[in-house]
Amino acid sequence: MSPTPSLGAGPPVLAFDVGGTSIKGALIDAAGTAHGVTRLPTPAAGPTSAQAVLDAVARLAPSLTAQAPEGVAPTALGIAVPGVFDDEAGVGVYCENLGWRDVDFRRLVRAGFDLPTVVGHDVRSAGLAEMAVGAGAGAQNALVLALGTGIAAAVFVRGEPVTSGGFAGEIGHTVVVRGGEACACGNQGCLEATASAAAIARRYNRARGARVSGSREVLAAARAGDAVARAVWASATDALASAIAPCVGLLAPEVVVLAGGLAEAGDALLAPVVARLDELLTVTPAPPVVKATAGENAGLLGAALRARAVAEAGSR
Amino acid sequence: MSPTPSLGAGPPVLAFDVGGTSIKGALIDAAGTAHGVTRLPTPAAGPTSAQAVLDAVARLAPSLTAQAPEGVAPTALGIAVPGVFDDEAGVGVYCENLGWRDVDFRRLVRAGFDLPTVVGHDVRSAGLAEMAVGAGAGAQNALVLALGTGIAAAVFVRGEPVTSGGFAGEIGHTVVVRGGEACACGNQGCLEATASAAAIARRYNRARGARVSGSREVLAAARAGDAVARAVWASATDALASAIAPCVGLLAPEVVVLAGGLAEAGDALLAPVVARLDELLTVTPAPPVVKATAGENAGLLGAALRARAVAEAGSR
Structure with a gap:
């Protein structure tokens, strides 16, 4: 497996990749390097699984921030989720594995996170990383x-x-x-x-x-x-x-x-x-x-890229 | 076959659709209506067929302009051609029917036409018309x-x-x-x-x-x-x-x-x-x-849409 490449310079962000069995999280610093990649078990599937996933992310976030190099404070948070996900609407259309349907993640993260937060599709997130710093670059x-x-x-x-x-x-x-x-x-x-x-x-x-x-x-x-x-x-x-x-x-x-x-x-x-x-x-x-060359954390890097875009849009 | 729909208001233009057997031409007026749809036989395939096609278009153009309603002067010219055509580069990559390969149409039309002229792919031209005024609208x-x-x-x-x-x-x-x-x-x-x-x-x-x-x-x-x-x-x-x-x-x-x-x-x-x-x-x-609902002249309408875009870009 290829090592995790650097995303290059940009706002420091928190990134999470929600899989069927575990949630990976990391802090990506201003140089684009992932720090302290950490895993939590994914909450059980069910009618409240979307909120449970966000709660788990919210619990993981402070410990990642605490591990950050001195002076680095994340400015946004990105989450990659599986299933059919409408990145433009921020809606989890359907996720068989985790049991949700038509979940308005954009609304949920607005209520549940202090940082600007963006949710996107896991496969497209990994794709974003391949296009930015992997085998699709250029x-x-x-x-x-x-x-x-x-x-x-x-x-x-x-x-x-x-x-x-x-x-x-x-x-x-x-x-x-x-x-x-x-x-x-x-x-x-x-x-x-x-x-x-x-x-x-x-x-x-x-x-x-x-x-x-x-x-x-x-x-x-x-x-x-x-x-x-x-x-x-x-x-x-x-x-x-x-x-x-x-x-x-x-x-x-x-x-x-x-x-x-x-x-x-x-x-x-x-x-x-x-x-x-x-x-x-x-x-x-x-x-x-x-x-692919963006490595096993490609989904995480893609979530970070989305978070950086949000951070940059917000600071303009 | 559906009748030829109107393109709506825009610059009046000349449009041509080059097929394997005939070249169709028309004037599209400021209301978007096609006038005097006319056919010429397509020149024979061969090493000089690209230039021959453009010469035929250049011969047909004045008679279409002459048929225009009083006061209507076309401001640009659009041509749809078959084969593999790179719309962005203006290059006829390959056309088995007409026998050309790697023809720089953008250069040829600059030399051969007084009006701003754009060449595009026939299938994508017909598609443009379907998207603008046909079954793909919206x-x-x-x-x-x-x-x-x-x-x-x-x-x-x-x-x-x-x-x-x-x-x-x-x-x-x-x-x-x-x-x-x-x-x-x-x-x-x-x-x-x-x-x-x-x-x-x-x-x-x-x-x-x-x-x-x-x-x-x-x-x-x-x-x-x-x-x-x-x-x-x-x-x-x-x-x-x-x-x-x-x-x-x-x-x-x-x-x-x-x-x-x-x-x-x-x-x-x-x-x-x-x-x-x-x-x-x-x-x-x-x-x-x-x-499809853009009719049998969809390719012509798409060429007109490209010509209008060129006319509008030029007048800005």
Whole structure:
């Protein structure tokens, strides 16, 4: 995993990234360096989970501020959350994992935080970090794919994330194999049911009667010559290329960045995806497909970037 | 076909739409009404075709100006051209039909026209017209599909067309059927080889030993109960939905507009595309899929919109 890059000079801020199991928090100083990355367990899903998440962030904030180098006081706070999130409206449209729907986070944070606070989507936050200091730096039109338990994308056009009410980038349910793997969404052959880290492990376990816990072990088995593992891995990379190709045809991005746990496979993932994409793209030039470089704290850095934007807007 | 709508008030301009067989020209007056829509044959393809096209436009321009209502003098000139065209650079990247490659139209029109002149892509020009006065009016994020001999899209994000060096919107070569119809691009099962008006006629003719000249006759045969025609039509609408679905997943547009000759089929096209799209989209809300309403002169109107923008920028 790449180390956490510096965001460069800007207002010091607090940043939080809310995941399914833990909330990460850090102080980002005026030089853009993350300090004291800390984790709290994510509150249980339920009807009050949104408020519980914000309460947990509010509890974590003072200890992060206390760890700050002398003279550094955060000027704003950014929070990245999962699910379908409308960054422009500040509304958590839907989050299956944490159990909320149509939550007005903008209103909640106004009431609950002393610092100017902004909430944004986790995948788009990680994408913002890739575009600012990672593998997408310098690009105007780009796709940043988050390949983990699920699959989603952050879409950038003219340097800005596309939100579309929170629904932009939901590429995980592109049907890549007709009549393929059953997906939780009700369809068959979705990208996420075929090529996510979870799907790769699940498909291998079923075919092999094995009990591996992640895609990393499937890749290791493939490297050791396991034909079943090889077939599962190949179908996953093929599915990824099949789902990326129409996105490239539509937007012709300058770069496609692969992020998330699955991207840690590096060339074992990139090489077959690039090769298949080259076959599929006959008119649109194939863009570089590269591994993310903003590190495992990319979501946190993106939340910090949003907070810095708020701090800068407020100080004008 | 819908009548040509008015563009509304703005500078009077000349507009041209360069097609494979003819160049259409018109004067758009200060009320936004198109006058004297006139056609010239498109010059033959070849190494000097770009200049020949501009010469033909320059010859047509005075007669259009002469037809203008008294006191109306065009203030700028817009030209829509086919192929891969980089609107931002003013460069004709590639046009198979007309035989040009890497032509600096911006330089050529500066030398060859007295009026401020702008050249843009034909599909994006028609899209601009749909967004301004047609079925996309009011939308910020939208797809306008041109379904004719070929298939391409104009992509709008935050109200502006996405260009990506001219390559945005090349959805015709999305592979929708693995091992399907051979496509001119070298792949098999491309959208364009399956569902374009030309492909529908070609596939029907081959399967039926018939010699129809267009998709309209295939639709008529399907309506008359011809099982082969029905199967070809159904596979085409299915292919369209399969290619639109990943675009909707990626961008979650507010509307998808179907334009071009094939869209004239109306509900016979829209209804099965909408039904299949509803099946394919489980997470992203299915956007309205509607027939274009900017009419057969949409490309011309889009060229006029570009010319008006140039006229307004110049008068500031």
